[in-house]
Amino acid sequence: MQNFAENQTENPLSWDIVEKPIFSNNQPVHGYKALFRSDNGGLLNVTKSSYTPTKNERFLEVVDHMSTITGFPVKCHDEFEGGKKVLAFLECNEPIKVQGYDFQDFMLIGNSHDSSTGFFIGNSNKMIRCSNRFSKMFRQLQVSHTKNHDSKIDQLLRYFETYQKERKSLFNQMQRMSEIKIDASLSEALVQRLARMSEEERLGTAEMSTRKLNIVNDMWKSIDKECLALGDNLFGLFNGITHYTTHVKKAKETTFGNALGTLARINQDAFQFCGSYL
Numbered sequence: 718m719q720n721f722a723e724n725q726t727e728n729p730l731s732w733d734i735v736e737k738p739i740f741s742n743n744q745p746v747h748g749y750k751a752l753f754r755s756d757n758g759g760l761l762n763v764t765k766s767s768y769t770p771t772k773n774e775r776f777l778e779v780v781d782h783m784s785t786i787t788g789f790p791v792k793c794h795d796e797f798e799g800g801k802k803v804l805a806f807l808e809c810n811e812p813i814k815v816q817g818y819d820f821q822d823f824m825l826i827g828n829s830h831d832s833s834t835g836f837f838i839g840n841s842n843k844m845i846r847c848s849n850r851f852s853k854m855f856r857q858l859q860v861s862h863t864k865n866h867d868s869k870i871d872q873l874l875r876y877f878e879t880y881q882k883e884r885k886s887l888f889n890q891m892q893r894m895s896e897i898k899i900d901a902s903l904s905e906a907l908v909q910r911l912a913r914m915s916e917e918e919r920l921g922t923a924e925m926s927t928r929k930l931n932i933v934n935d936m937w938k939s940i941d942k943e944c945l946a947l948g949d950n951l952f953g954l955f956n957g958i959t960h961y962t963t964h965v966k967k968a969k970e971t972t973f974g975n976a977l978g979t980l981a982r983i984n985q986d987a988f989q990f991c992g993s994y995l
Contacts, residue, residue, distance in 0.1 A: 730773045730794055730803055732756035734830060739763065752830055759799050761830040769862050771836050771870065773803060776828050779836075779870055780805040787877055789824055795973045801831035804976055806841060813888055816895040816952060819845040820888070824880065825852055825976055835861040836870055840884050841974035847943070849959035851984050852976040855883040893995050894951035904944075904954055907990050908936045911958065911983055935965050951991045958987035 735753045739746040752762040752770060762768075777794075784791050789807035796803050807824040814820065822842035827834065839854035857879055860870050909919050912933050917923030925933070940957030947953035962980040975981050 730777060730796065732800070733773045734761065734770050736770070754800055761799070761801050762832055764832055768832065770830055771828050771862065775870075776803060776805070776826075776836075779874065780807070780826055782874055783807065783824070783826060783877075786874060787824065792823055793973055795976075797970065797972050797977045798831070802827060802829045802833065802977055804972060806973055809884070815844075815888055815891045816947060821845060822884070823974065824884075825854070825974070827854070827976070832862070835859050836873070838873060838876075838880055839976075840887055841976050843974070844956065844959075846946070847956070847960060847963075849943075849956055849963045850975045851959050851988070852974045852981060853887060853985070853988070855880065857883065890992055890995065891952055891955070894955060894991055895947065895953075897951045897994060899949055899951055899954055899994075903994070904937075904940050904957075907954060907958070907987060908933055908940070910990060911936065911986060936961050939965060951994060955987055955991045959984055 732755045735755050737751050737753060739749050739751050748766050750764060750766050750768075751760065752764065753760055762770075780791060780794075783789075784807055787807065789809055792806045792808045794803070794805050805826045807826065809822045809824060812819065813822060820842050822840055825839040825841040826837075827839070828836045834854075836859065837854050838858035839852060841850070841852035843850050858873060858876060860873060912929055914925070914929070914933075915923060918925050918929075936958070939961035940954060943956040943960050944950075944953035947956055962975055962983050966980060966983070968979045970978055971980060972978065975984060
């Protein structure tokens, strides 16, 4: 199981992007190019010639600059899907609590080389009591890879106040979740949604596969565990899912803080579901 001290390297993201033309029948394909890793030649993206990538050198420059502005030390760097996405985590030095429990949280800075996201900033946190992890990107702090994206990235560096407001809003939502009581029907609705149960499976007229039944049972165990500790409220329900994704669910590839991939998508879905009842 990955912990929050992993992925630190002496020379993080030391590779960069190499842009090359695409050929068909020994002729260049006009209007398109390919992006490769400079170290192992891994393919990162096939995209239009107009696509303007943010190279790792620029990414690390922004991360270091943001660390200087905020006073948040760089905790670690990570990459996902062979470098198609790169991440940096700056440790927030302002303590924060939800329902009286301490959280360790990080400013999350990311970028993609596969066009899936632009340059973005968010938050990644861990509840100290149970080590449950949750990461969230902030929509207001994203920059698409357009021709003038570099100047927009410079603007992000001036948006630390916006980040602080978004961070405060995120934890305020969690606190409000702790104040709203739930019953078993709400937990059941979330489990059915996350397990992608069909209408027939929900009604009991169709038998679930062993795999799906195991998923449902594991989610319920995590929810029961967290609601016992945190109370029968939305925050306990949400933490039941982050417990499941942190300690139970296995994924092919994980990142520091469960920031990307299957685990992140499950967490986001659960957060949106619980947030809809605020």
